[in-house]
Amino acid sequence: MKKIFLLISGFCIAISAFSQIKTIKIEEKKKEIIPYDSLENINQYTKERHIGQTLYLMPTKENEQNGIQFYTSMEERERYGNYESLKGKYFKLIDVVKGNRVQDIYLQLIETDTQDTVYCRSYLSSDIEPFLTVGYFEKLQTKILGKRFVYMKQGNNPNSIRNIDDRKPRTDIPEGIIFEATDVVIDELYKEYDEHSYMSPTSPLIVLLSNVEHGKGFISHKEIEDSFLENGIFSSIRNFISHEEHERKLSEEKERKDLILKKFGATKGKLILEGKVRIGFTAEMCRYSWGEPRGINRTTGSYGVHEQWVYGSSSYLYFENGILTTIQN
Numbered sequence: 001m002k003k004i005f006l007l008i009s010g011f012c013i014a015i016s017a018f019s020q021i022k023t024i025k026i027e028e029k030k031k032e033i034i035p036y037d038s039l040e041n042i043n044q045y046t047k048e049r050h051i052g053q054t055l056y057l058m059p060t061k062e063n064e065q066n067g068i069q070f071y072t073s074m075e076e077r078e079r080y081g082n083y084e085s086l087k088g089k090y091f092k093l094i095d096v097v098k099g100n101r102v103q104d105i106y107l108q109l110i111e112t113d114t115q116d117t118v119y120c121r122s123y124l125s126s127d128i129e130p131f132l133t134v135g136y137f138e139k140l141q142t143k144i145l146g147k148r149f150v151y152m153k154q155g156n157n158p159n160s161i162r163n164i165d166d167r168k169p170r171t172d173i174p175e176g177i178i179f180e181a182t183d184v185v186i187d188e189l190y191k192e193y194d195e196h197s198y199m200s201p202t203s204p205l206i207v208l209l210s211n212v213e214h215g216k217g218f219i220s221h222k223e224i225e226d227s228f229l230e231n232g233i234f235s236s237i238r239n240f241i242s243h244e245e246h247e248r249k250l251s252e253e254k255e256r257k258d259l260i261l262k263k264f265g266a267t268k269g270k271l272i273l274e275g276k277v278r279i280g281f282t283a284e285m286c287r288y289s290w291g292e293p294r295g296i297n298r299t300t301g302s303y304g305v306h307e308q309w310v311y312g313s314s315s316y317l318y319f320e321n322g323i324l325t326t327i328q329n
Helices: 002-018 061-066 134-144 221-226 243-264 266-273 283-290
Strands: 054-057 090-098 104-111 117-123 131-133 148-151 178-186 205-211 215-220 240-242 295-301 304-311 315-320 323-328
Touching: 054 134, 090 117, 131 134, 134 178, 134 205, 134 221, 148 243, 205 221, 215 221, 221 240, 240 243, 243 266, 243 283, 266 283, 283 304, 283 315, 283 323
Parallel strands: none
Antiparallel strands: 054 090, 054 131, 090 104, 104 117, 148 178, 148 240, 178 205, 205 215, 295 304, 304 315, 315 323
16 A cells, blocks of 8 residues: 555656646747848838838829828727828838738838828838938939949840830840939839830839930839849840940950950951851860850760860850861851
8 A cells, every 4th residue: 555655656746747737938029120221222121120210101193093191099999091192202111020911011101291100001012102202312312313324235135225204115225325313203103004114113223314416205213223244144134334334344355355356367357257267276266256155075085185166055165186177056
């Protein structure tokens, strides 16, 4: 009986120890405010980085059609004014907060005139915000106003320069024309879908351009921002480049031309400059003409060195001891 009692007592003690509930305090991590560098406007991906910044409610057709709403609180959804009475006003972004539903995200703002706290719903799926970050706008002005940009037509893409009078794409502007950026403004008649082009403008923020011969036009600010991407992934499909970059490229091309003509002579040099290769060319000549191959397959035997240079999916150059013997293109 004593043994049974001891077993039951031990079991109860074990149960008691096992069933003790413990607590721990896991505090919610404080929201980290990332310093704003004024290189981007507010959008669905950058909301938090704009906390503390002043925002301007853009007066556009798109915003009017979307029915932008402001509330005095998130819970009661009591409306604060309307878009017509608030467009063109400035707000300071205090926080980005979640609503009662998962998909509800609100911008907590202070209206600078009245110092009232208001909430504006911000959709997670929206890539275009109704606001313009003032710091970004000022940085963009400093970066481009008075600067010159060269139009570089890309294939059969529609001309990205629009007529200032009727918004239609300009079809009379050839490649290489130099425009000066005269102003950065908001297009009040902006709509996300543009009837004149399948390449709709990305935002109502536009850059006004001027050329003595071709007059005035406008483009999306994104076109000018892309013009500075000299070594970026999309640098090869830019519609504009800065005048400085254009001049530098012309200088580099002239230096390359002079070098090739001096090194290989007028006849072969002309072919190389035209991107052509001929049987009997050296490997060096082919590199100047076609650039570096995607791959080289090399075989070494008693006859010497045989190489296959691979360009693209169906272009090949074959060399025997460094001399081009076969062209497959």
